[in-house]
Amino acid sequence: MIYLCIDDTDSLDSIGTGRLAREIADVLNIKYPVVCITRHQLFVHPDIPYTSHNSCAVIHLLDIPKTEYPILFNQAKLIMKERFVEGSDPGIALAGEDQVNSAMVAFGFDTKCMIVTQERARKIADHAGILLEGLGGSEGGVIGAIAGIGLAASGSDGRYLQLGSIREKRGERTVQEILQTGIDQVITLEGKSVSDGTVMIEKFPQPARLLGKAIVLVDERDGQLHLVKRD
Incomplete structure (x- = not known):
């Protein structure tokens, strides 16, 4: 399984993370088989920027060769950039199931109950060798992007938006x-x-x-x- 997580930290003028994930999935599914999309709730706190729910969305895809990962990642990234709304801080991450480690899963569950940092998210991504990028603003969405992968890979978090x-x-x-x-x-x-x-x-x-x-x-x-x- 491959996990592509987006956290667009949507603004009041954006289409919302769930709908954006479905748009990306529709495009990717032309070449890369999409299995489902899951939604994962993160910590709601006054010090964390969010619009209404502070959630991220994970697109689950069937395995493909690792050489295809950058192509898939860039395709999804392009759609996010086209949908970018000023005031949002989007992030995107992609990992194969074999790249998900216990630190990533622990990070995911930490983001449900405490404030965590971009630095920690980026270090986890570096150590696991996964694709991660902030696409605007403060790039705070990289936190949710890594968290969502850990939570989805755990198998016991979130709910299905598309299946x-x-x-x-x-x-x-x-x-x-x-x-x-x-x-x-x-x-x-x-x-x-x-x-x-x-x-x-x-x-x-x-x-x-x-x-x-x-x-x-x-x-x-x-x-x-x-x-x-x-x-």
């Missing part, structure tokens, strides 16, 4: 319909696996990423299943 046909499912849907989208399992908050019944979906299912699988969490109340969204 199979999840974005096509709205309204009242059966559990079986949900499972046919590419989601691995529907479970209750108590851990009970669910295989039948219906779920009301307002937007689209956004499964949690747990142990490398796409898991839809539901709350069973009064005989009805309700989606539970995790950050």
Whole structure:
């Protein structure tokens, strides 16, 4: 697996990190098979610049030769530069699964609960030999770019923004319909696996990423299943 993470530290005038990630994925998918996109929530603190949620997005792609990494990276970088909005501080990073180490995963989880530095992010990237670049402003997005890769590679953080046909499912849907989208399992908050019944979906299912699988969490109340969204 290859992880391409963007953190565009979007401004009020930008399209948002999730939508930008989907635009990049659509372009990359012409040549490089995209598996999914995950969203990862980072620390919300007054000393950290963010617009609304302080999150990053990771595009998961099938393995390609390492000689192709710079081409893929530059293609995504070009789209980010075209979408750059003054006042944002974007960053982008790319790593193969074999380049992700424990320091990167630890950094990712640290960014969920404390303030970390660009210096630490850049040192981790240098030591792992991965591609990392700030694309404007203070370049603070390099923090989220490295963090997102560590969190995605851990297998147990974030939620899916794009996977199979999840974005096509709205309204009242059966559990079986949900499972046919590419989601691995529907479970209750108590851990009970669910295989039948219906779920009301307002937007689209956004499964949690747990142990490398796409898991839809539901709350069973009064005989009805309700989606539970995790950050």
